[in-house]
Amino acid sequence: MRAIVLLCLLEAAFIQANDYSWGGPGANRVIDPTTESPCLLDQSSCGCCLMQQQIHRMGMFFNMSLNEVQKELTKAKTALSNVRASRSAFSVGLNTGTNFKCFGPFRDDMLIIYKHIFINLGDGYNAATGIFTVPRSGIYSLALTVYSDAGAPGNTLAACASLQVNDVVLAGPKDKNMQDQEDSATVVLAVHLNAGDQVSVKLPIGCFLCGDNSHYNTFTGFLLYATD
Template sequence: MKAVVLLSVLGCALAQERLFSWSDPGQPIQPDPTDNACVTDVASCGCCLMQKQMWKMESFFNMSLNELQRGLDRAHAVLNNIRVSRSAFSVALTDSRLCVGPNREDSVLKYGKVFINLGEGYNSSSGVFTAPRSGVYSLALTLYSDSGSAGSVLAACARLRLNGRTIASPTEKNTQDQEDSASALLAVQMLAGDHLDVSLPAGCFLCDDNNHYNTFTGFLLYSTD
């Protein structure tokens, strides 16, 4: 019981915001309104104000520096994402004189001359490009054929296929020219893992040499994943 009373009295004493003099214990004193560095020492007051301004400047500098660092980190993240998502290929049918077809059945063209294969999406052994990321791709296909002599049947044709479905079919068939060409240029939405190839239809044939008339090109415009 005595302990409870003592704690209560001590709490009341501490709760009172009063100042006591060391020279005359027990006698409360009133705070001196002139006890201020800015009143008694002008130089000290100026120093304090300068210190406050320095603290403000330091705080503002730190905030600005942190914001710049966050912006730099975001820029690095964007650049790394662009670097990782790079995908481009450009191939030609051959590097020497060669005619492919005509065949009795459709067949996938295997382009042997690789100019660029950034991201290793194009497989020259199978003739298939596999999209590494989902996004919009720019695709271009050029065809050239030589019938050998005027009046012969000219059949420069091919099918650009996405997952086995034809999305473009440039064709040039006639008996008026010894040689002719066709082309296709388009933008296509693709998902990661989609397959793209060029099919040579039955009865069509293409001819090429080191001038690289027959080309297949594609690159990622922007990713959507």
């Protein structure tokens, strides 16, 4: 008798359970498996469904991160290309021969043409004219060293030159006296130059520079960073 009652109760409970859906008691609606979660159709598929959703989220995050990395890499490559394209540096010496000789003095100011080229990155320095043409606007470092030899004690020493931009003098290292037979002077500047500016060195009246392939007289410039 007890067994019969128990079977009846189980059957009633089973029938009542079939009347419920994942939407709640009495929600007897048709579920579209193409638009709604599989969890509403089959409880056993919930774990797989949630795992797929998590994998999908991870995939989206990975794709977004990869796109950002690719964008930053493109920016870095562009910046590197710009740096390579704008590289500019030159360093030149006055004489190329082994014989010691002097340049000057002259009755007029004379443009100095440095003949020995140590480096001319970007081809901004013209060895035929002695002029450096600025390829790109920016901050440049310029250096000028002058050396002279009076030939004998008591003679007038005049180691001097003018560093100029567009014929305007920026600085003029100078050593004039009758006490030293030989001496030198150096000036180093950091200046802002515009594309197309012309940088050169002029020998003033009465000055003279001497040297050989030891390169006592040098003229150097290079781009620190661009500003355009």
